[in-house]
Amino acid sequence: MDWDKLDEYAQIAIDKAVFYLPRILLALLIFWVGFKVVHKLVDLLRKALERTGFSETLRPFMASTVGVLLKGAVLFVIATVLGADLTGLFAILAAAAFAIGMALQGSLGNFASGILILTLKPFKVGDWIDVDERFGRVVEIGIFSTDVLTPGNKILIIPNSLITDSVVTNFTEKGMIRLELEVTMPYEESFPKVREILYEALGQVDHILPEPKPEVGILNFDSHNVQLIVRPYVKPDNFWEVTFKAHEAIKKAYNRNDIKVAYSEGVEIGKIGE
Template sequence: MEFLQKLDVEALIEFASTTGLQFLINLVAAAAIFIIGRWVAKAVHRVVVKGMQRADVEPLLVKFLGNILYALLLTFVILAAISRIGIQTASLIAVIGAAGLAVGLALQGSLANFAAGVMVIIFRPYRIGDYVEAGGVSGTVEDVQIISTELSTPDNRKIIVPNGQMMSGAVVNYSAHATRRVDLTVGVGYDDDIDTVRRVLESVVADDPRVLSEPAPNIRMNAMGDSSITWIVRPWVQASDYWDVYWEMTEEIKRRFDREGISIPFPQRDVHLYHHAKDEPQANA
């Protein structure tokens, strides 16, 4: 009996020492895989990021793709290290997948914004510094994130708009081109001389040094309304000069019209009264 007990203890000690030694070896190997693998992942990440930067890729896209690549490489390294210890990675991947599905269902809106953010980064309908109108709001783009876009309004308000809302409809980018056309509409009276009006408008446009010669400004009589004749004045300017030219040219047109005696009529209607003899009261007999 004592012999059997002694044999069992010795067998247990031998099994524990053998198994423990093997587990320790596997643990050291897993740690080595993780350390070396993480170093390789960082090195690959740096090389890819520098390559995209040399290719003049959008900085936000470089950051996003670099982070995704590093996360995928690090995940692969962690699974390899866990597998070396002896843990079955198939069941672990299944659990992670199920958890990811549950989280995805709970965060449908955020994932939609994430997908829209990827579209913004890839197709770049707007960039930082552009003045845009999208998602029911307008302002200057201050920052573009994966989930949202930050806008600054002309009155210095900050608007944070989910990317899903930004990409749900038309995006109007006022800063996409270097030049813009200023559209002015001017009404003059029917009694004013057409040639004089044209000369004054052409003079105002020609005297402004910010107006571009190409494309040429367009000055035309546009419509004959109920109480005035409408002219259009459409000069081209640098996008940065748009509002200054719009406001200052409107003011200058009014000053020139006043000097030349050109009227800007108020809306009016002519009312004609007709008198019928049968409506007069009959004289007393």
């Protein structure tokens, strides 16, 4: 046995232990204390977001993201204490982040838009909104998309980037919505008379708000009729119910008061080819 070699290896091991043992102990201490501090900070952040009324959907995500970043910082400090060279790792992470960003460009746009919507709160769950000619009630606001329930009981999954790039009409913000009902009257009929008939018909429809008062006016003139616009105000949840009942009440009122409308008398029937 080569005792000289053995002594040399033992001395190297002792030198390494003397060099690395304090660093390892310090790294373990940083790990233990650092993660405890991170958990405490995340709890404080979560409570602070809850007190300020921050979005319930965004609170867990924000707390989780901050927690991951702080834990990453703790691990970075530990690696530095142990003397690790992180230059290559940073280069790999930067390249990976760039590649992922390019691949998920659209999703990242939706993600950023979701953060804006949840932070700025242009609307909330339960609001009636119109986005890019899509009308419905918001049932869920997610990080990447917003679910809207249409009056036809269909769920529209709208990308958040489309919402932030479009004009959003929030009908619930003011607590009321104005209906736009178009009807006609003949040229020979008195407009003040028809206007009173329409007001009377609207008075028989439930859920029409007394204030602001409904509006009735002349919209346009066509070749056969005078086109009228009827604008009652309702709560957003009663939009379609009042629309149907108002049309029904107006038709009955026209019938009772013998108000004429023009329509085509004849129908031409032709063949349909294969």
